[in-house]
Amino acid sequence: MVTSLRRVYAAPESVAAAADSLVHTGRPPADAHEEEWPQAGAVRAAIDAYRLWLCSRVAAAADVLDFEQRLSAGVFDVHGK
Incomplete structure (x- = not known):
C-alpha cells in the first residue's frame, strides 16, 4: 500500500512521538503506529x-x-x- 494514500488518523500521542523521533534523530520511528485516533x-x-x-x-x-x-x-x- 502506498503510505501517502493511507487514511489512518493516528492518535495525537503517536503523532507527537513520531515528530519527536524526527526532531531528535532525523528519521521516523522504526516501529509503525497503527492505532487510530478514536x-x-x-x-x-x-x-x-x-x-x-x-x-x-x-x-x-x-x-x-x-x-x-x-x-x-x-x-x-x-x-x-
Whole structure:
C-alpha cells in the first residue's frame, strides 16, 4: 500500500512521538503506529461529506457553464423569436 494514500488518523500521542523521533534523530520511528485516533471515523465522515458537497458544486458549475456556452451559441431561443 502506498503510505501517502493511507487514511489512518493516528492518535495525537503517536503523532507527537513520531515528530519527536524526527526532531531528535532525523528519521521516523522504526516501529509503525497503527492505532487510530478514536475520532477518526468522524473525521472520515466529514471529509466524505465535504467531497460530496464539493462534487455537487463542481457539477452545478459545469452545468451553468454548459448552459452559458449553449446560450451564447444561439442554441436556445430565449427571446421567443
